[in-house]
Amino acid sequence: MSCDKNTILAPIKTTQTPVFLKGFILLFLVGYSLLKLFWFSLLLLSKTITLNDQKKSTSALHEKAGIAPPDFVSDVVVKKIQKFRKVQPSAAALVKGILAGMITDLSRAITLVESRNTDHLLKANEVINACLPHANKSIRIGVTGVPGVGKSTFIEAFGKHLTSLGKKVAVLAVDPSSSISHGSILGDKTRMEELVKDPNAYIRPSASGDTLGGVARKTRETITLCEACGFDVIIIETVGVGQSETAVHSMVDFFLLLKIAGAGDELQGIKRGIMEMADAIVINKADGDNIKKAKLAKTEFNRALHLFPAKKSGWTPTTATCSAITHDGIHEVWETIEQFVKLTSDNAYFTKKRSEQNEYWLIETINEQLKLNFYNHPEVTTLLEANKKAVQNDEISPFAAAQILLEKYFK
Numbered sequence: 001m002s003c004d005k006n007t008i009l010a011p012i013k014t015t016q017t018p019v020f021l022k023g024f025i026l027l028f029l030v031g032y033s034l035l036k037l038f039w040f041s042l043l044l045l046s047k048t049i050t051l052n053d054q055k056k057s058t059s060a061l062h063e064k065a066g067i068a069p070p071d072f073v074s075d076v077v078v079k080k081i082q083k084f085r086k087v088q089p090s091a092a093a094l095v096k097g098i099l100a101g102m103i104t105d106l107s108r109a110i111t112l113v114e115s116r117n118t119d120h121l122l123k124a125n126e127v128i129n130a131c132l133p134h135a136n137k138s139i140r141i142g143v144t145g146v147p148g149v150g151k152s153t154f155i156e157a158f159g160k161h162l163t164s165l166g167k168k169v170a171v172l173a174v175d176p177s178s179s180i181s182h183g184s185i186l187g188d189k190t191r192m193e194e195l196v197k198d199p200n201a202y203i204r205p206s207a208s209g210d211t212l213g214g215v216a217r218k219t220r221e222t223i224t225l226c227e228a229c230g231f232d233v234i235i236i237e238t239v240g241v242g243q244s245e246t247a248v249h250s251m252v253d254f255f256l257l258l259k260i261a262g263a264g265d266e267l268q269g270i271k272r273g274i275m276e277m278a279d280a281i282v283i284n285k286a287d288g289d290n291i292k293k294a295k296l297a298k299t300e301f302n303r304a305l306h307l308f309p310a311k312k313s314g315w316t317p318t319t320a321t322c323s324a325i326t327h328d329g330i331h332e333v334w335e336t337i338e339q340f341v342k343l344t345s346d347n348a349y350f351t352k353k354r355s356e357q358n359e360y361w362l363i364e365t366i367n368e369q370l371k372l373n374f375y376n377h378p379e380v381t382t383l384l385e386a387n388k389k390a391v392q393n394d395e396i397s398p399f400a401a402a403q404i405l406l407e408k409y410f411k
């Protein structure tokens with residue numbers, strides 16, 4: 001097959017791109033790439049901004065804008081409340097408020113009593129001393145029993161009964177463990193939900209403190225403040241394990257031991273010491289299927305109580321059953337307490353016991369303070385460690401070591 005040179009070259013000539021078109025295409029391609037690059041940079045920039053924002057909001061150091069107060073909250077009122085919070089009333093103002101029955105002043109004074117700040121304690125002492133002549137007019141009742149026996153539920157029912165009789169009731173708790181766990185405070189607030197709402201009732205959870213002695217002293221001073229504030233009945237709840245019931249026994253007029261039936265060890269399970277302290281043993285949860293068992297337990301406790309020597313008060317401890325849920329037997333408990341108060345007022349034991357308790361607390365407070373000061377003394381602390389080792393290694397007798405430490409403290 002023959003092929004003409006011209007016929008081959010002709011089409012090549014016609015498809016050749018002009019220079020200006022080449023330039024245009026090049027320009028278009030460069031422009032397009034630049035535009036893409038610009039668009040991509042924009043995208044990258046916006047991503048970085050959102051990422052930074054996210055980082056800010058999750059960072060612990062980032063402060064949120066906060067929520068603006070709703071329109072109906074007046075600025076004037078907010079400022080007034082803030083100003084009121086900052087005002088620290090004088091001791092005289094607190095006393096005036098307490099004597100007028102003001103709960104806010106009572107709570108403030110109790111907070112001072114519970115404080116560790118020396119200035120606060122001085123102010124608290126001033127308030128207590130001024131309140132003392134107005135105190136002493138209430139009936140102080142201690143309620144004890146093992147955890148879960150129903151103390152708080154009982155106090156709720158009993159307290160409501162008293163307020164229905166027109167009495168003002170204050171409920172305090174002595175439980176040093178609650179200052180660590182806060183468990184029982186929460187429990188009491190939920191168990192006493194009716195009493196909490198009662199305008200004639202005041203519930204104050206346990207004072208915080210490391211030692212039982214410290215907590216008990218604060219509770220005792222709180223009793224004085226509550227009495228000056230016009231409370232007729234002060235109820236003190238304490239867990240019936242450990243030493244707290246002994247402390248409570250020495251600050252109340254009437255000591256109530258709550259029990260439940262059906263534990264199977266009616267007599268062995270009770271600490272003799274607590275039984276001896278009780279002015280009444282009340283078997284709680286006497287409801288439903290439990291009524292029969294509760295009555296049986298009552299008879300057994302009654303028999304056991306007769307084995308104890310007669311009380312100095314002239315009062316024979318009583319036994320009863322009740323239900324804090326159905327309220328059966330609750331008003332009978334109050335009647336028993338009234339009989340006790342009548343008997344001990346007539347034979348003057350009531351006031352005699354209170355004087356003895358004052359004396360007891362004087363000595364207790366001195367002991368507590370001395371102990372605290374002794375163990376916090378810097379020189380004693382170092383010397384104590386050395387002497388502990390010496391005693392362990394039989395290098396010195398415990399009595400001789402104690403003598404060295406005491407001499408160091410008192411010199």
Ligand SMILES: Nc1nc2c(ncn2[C@@H]2O[C@H](COP(=O)(O)OP(=O)(O)OP(=O)(O)O)[C@@H](O)[C@H]2O)c(=O)[nH]1
Binds near residue numbers: 187284286287322325
């Ligand atoms: N059936 C019945 N249950 C009761 C009664 N009293 C209390 N309870 C229940 O017993 C449980 C413990 O009651 P609390 O009042 O918390 O007992 P507590 O002795 O104060 O307990 P602590 O504060 O933990 O020592 C709760 O579930 C109450 O509902 C009662 O009279 N009858």
Ligand SMILES: [Mg+2]
Binds near residue numbers: 153184
């Ligand atoms: Mg309780």
